[in-house]
Amino acid sequence: LCRELKANESTTRIPIIILTVDDSEEQRIACLEAGADDFMLKPGSRSEIGARARALLRAKTLSDRLLISYHELDRLGDFAERFVNRSAAEWSRVEVAEAMARHVLGGDDLPGHRPALLWAVRRIGERFRGGCWRRVGHQLDEIEITVPAASILHWLDRHPPGHGAHIVKGTIDPATAQLLGLPEAAGLSGVVALYRNDNLLIAAGYPWEVGTYELALLRAMHRHWDAFERIRREARHTERAFFLTMDALALAAEFYQHGTAAHIQRVGALSAELARLDGAAPRFVRWIAQSAKLHDVGKITIPLELLMRDDDLTEPDVDRLKRHTIDGERLLAGAEHLEMARHIARHHHECWDGSGYPDGLSGEEIPYEARIVKLTDVYDALRSERAYKPALSHREALKILAEGDQRVRPDHFDPRLLRLFLDNAELIEARRESAASGNVPGDGPRDELAEEGEGA
Structure with a gap:
């Protein structure tokens, strides 16, 4: 029995005292080799047995x-x-x-x-x-x-x-x-x-x-x-500094064309919301909120007078405008952390049906983050006033996304993301209004830093 208890991992540390009438050296050695922790001759007094047991339990506790x-x-x-x-x-x-x-x-x-x-x-x-x-x-x-x-x-x-x-x-x-x-x-x-x-x-x-x-x-x-x-805190500070640099670059490109940062703020917020609704990881949501703002950074390489025209465009003019996707990718080259932004800059005009540019990608060949920004960018463009068109209402923009018009077709978008967008249209609209007012929750690490009293 002693050998069995000591051989079992769940009982091996239980102290064992063997009481015997055999006081021979052979018996004592046999008991100890069987795994006994102590050895006593019968009958043994209750007080001595108790004292020896307590001593063994103290040793077991330390062990x-x-x-x-x-x-x-x-x-x-x-x-x-x-x-x-x-x-x-x-x-x-x-x-x-x-x-x-x-x-x-x-x-x-x-x-x-x-x-x-x-x-x-x-x-x-x-x-x-x-x-x-x-x-x-x-x-x-x-x-x-x-x-x-x-x-x-x-x-x-x-x-x-x-x-x-x-x-x-x-x-x-x-x-x-x-x-x-x-x-x-x-x-x-x-x-x-x-x-x-x-x-x-x-x-x-x-x-x-x-x-x-x-x-x-x-x-x-x-x-x-x-x-x-x-x-962790230092990494969040570093990430925040990186995000601020990304913001500065995005703002420069946006002010160059529109004189306001409202569009890129909304596209960033809407892209983060759509990614969150789709179950993306928190880090992905945090980074797409920033990276989406750089989707049109390549337009800073295009003459302003060409950007502001919407008619009388020659074929070379159209080709030059389309090159902002490639130029944007080149501007963001060289930094590992800008990989998502590069994908978005180059591919946010690709279409699910393969009719987009610059590479004519289709379906899931298009990077996931670019498919998200494709949808949020078009929606916000429909909602925004331009020199060549009025702003559409939320309902009018949704109708175009769902049914299409002369320029936009539903098969331009990832069908799963489009359905998710339409199913959560009211939440999307609320998020856009929040971004338009400058209240953009969850924007990188600053929420947690503010919570800890380190500034927003």
């Missing part, structure tokens, strides 16, 4: 904690690898915090040996905002947390830091649980808090008193979180 430390250190690389293979600008604060919670609260490998709850909150102005995670079965349950910063800092001050952490003696009282935004945390013991660079990490509900092993792992986790947060 378990050391094993957890080994597991966590081994998995720390997995935590980092989850993010380093992606652009830091794609990370969200919630995603990083949730990954950390999964790491600290762990999986099913060592049940009953991990904390019950983990708070990961960041100070933003006068409040801490973030989440509290707890394991429910095989899932992590997240509770959104927003609590006053002054009250939390006062609570931390009541537990002076030692070894880089605030260790809370005793249990969480009901008032503190309410303060932490989770009343059901009252009564939990084994509480430790780490606060650095506005990032606060609180683990609670360890099955034993928090010691060296737990502190070392939590400090490592907190340093990772802090580093990832700083990298």
Whole structure:
């Protein structure tokens, strides 16, 4: 039985004491080689058996904690690898915090040996905002947390830091649980808090008193979180600066022809909305909002008097106008981050039926982002007043997209995107009006930066 228990991975760490009447050396060796942790002669007193059992359980607890430390250190690389293979600008604060919670609260490998709850909150102005995670079965349950910063800092001050952490003696009282935004945390013991660079990490509900092993792992986790947060924020700042440069180039081209930036702002906003409705990834939505603004950047290479004419165009004039797609791609060459903008600049006049230019592409040969901008650009052009035509109403523009006219046909557009556009026509119109008023939500990283008090 002893050999079977020790051979089974799920029971191998259970301490075993063998009681026997045989005091021979051979018997003692046989018991120890079978995996027994201790050996006693019968009958043995109850108090001695209890003392030996408690000693073995203390040793097992230390062994378990050391094993957890080994597991966590081994998995720390997995935590980092989850993010380093992606652009830091794609990370969200919630995603990083949730990954950390999964790491600290762990999986099913060592049940009953991990904390019950983990708070990961960041100070933003006068409040801490973030989440509290707890394991429910095989899932992590997240509770959104927003609590006053002054009250939390006062609570931390009541537990002076030692070894880089605030260790809370005793249990969480009901008032503190309410303060932490989770009343059901009252009564939990084994509480430790780490606060650095506005990032606060609180683990609670360890099955034993928090010691060296737990502190070392939590400090490592907190340093990772802090580093990832700083990298993420710097990447968002860099992306924002890049977007502002893209805006400047798009504005130069738009002012050259129209003297206003309204059209490109609306095309950017509508393209992002259509991509979002189509289920595109958040990063794609963010980048098409910017890249779509550069769809006509190539027009800056065309003489203004030619751009402003709509009649008496010769065939060479038409060919020159069409070259703005190729010129736009050339202007945007050389930067990896402008690949989407290059696709849009060159291909936003391609048609689903193959009748467009400059390459006569058809169907899904046309890049996805260019198919989106093809539709939003035509819609906004129909809605906009030009020297050679009046602005159409929302309903009139939709009718032309759906039924066609002398210049626009439904088979110019990706049929799936056109149906999605028409099915969400009222939302599209509201988005256009919002963009026209200068209120464009979700425009790159600035929303999150503004939320953190770093300027809009």
